[in-house]
Amino acid sequence: DVKVTQSSRYLVKRTGEKVFLECVQDMDHENMFWYRQDPGLGLRLIYFSYDVKMKEKGDIPEGYSVSREKKERFSLILESASTNQTSMYLCASSSRWTGILYEQYFGPGTRLTVT
């Protein structure tokens, strides 16, 4: 059974704190993604990684950074958390693009509240 796991389901942090969200996949996928999900806005891509140490900015990268030191692990970092980063964060993985649209497998999400 394929699996994407996220380090926390719920997280409460204070404004200005550095926050780490961890994601691990066991499918040997090349691609990994971080999204944030807000009501009425769907899923918005924060960062995308297509290989170890390789990353690409998504649509809303401001205030975030990422790290991918191992193929199975993709971390999202909030350098200095702000209240407007309160959201649901979803990690996903997929096979490398070969011209075919592959399924993205999602973790259960981390609901982050910044107070």
Place this chain on the structure above:
Amino acid sequence: TQLLEQSPQFLSIQEGENLTVYCNSSSVFSSLQWYRQEPGEGPVLLVTVVTGGEVKKLKRLTFQFGDARKDSSLHITAAQPGDTGLYLCAGPSGNTGKLIFGQGTTLQVKP
């Protein structure tokens, strides 16, 4: 910029009713996907449509890809409470495996 617009954004119906959710764009997509997300979980893929005019059925769910590959629809026959969730359409963004998502349709089916 590619955009996917879903309608309606919210739907509340009684068990046994039929419904249709729409996903529209002004851009042509090579393929489109539909995902369902249940409360507290990540989205799960329901279907991928790749050919203009294609119709795919998954039990009581029927998916259609428009002839011009700019739109798609999801029709549910005789909805059940287990169909409750957020339905998202998604299409490829560029050629790296990234997706763009519609804003979602929240479906509530009351017993």
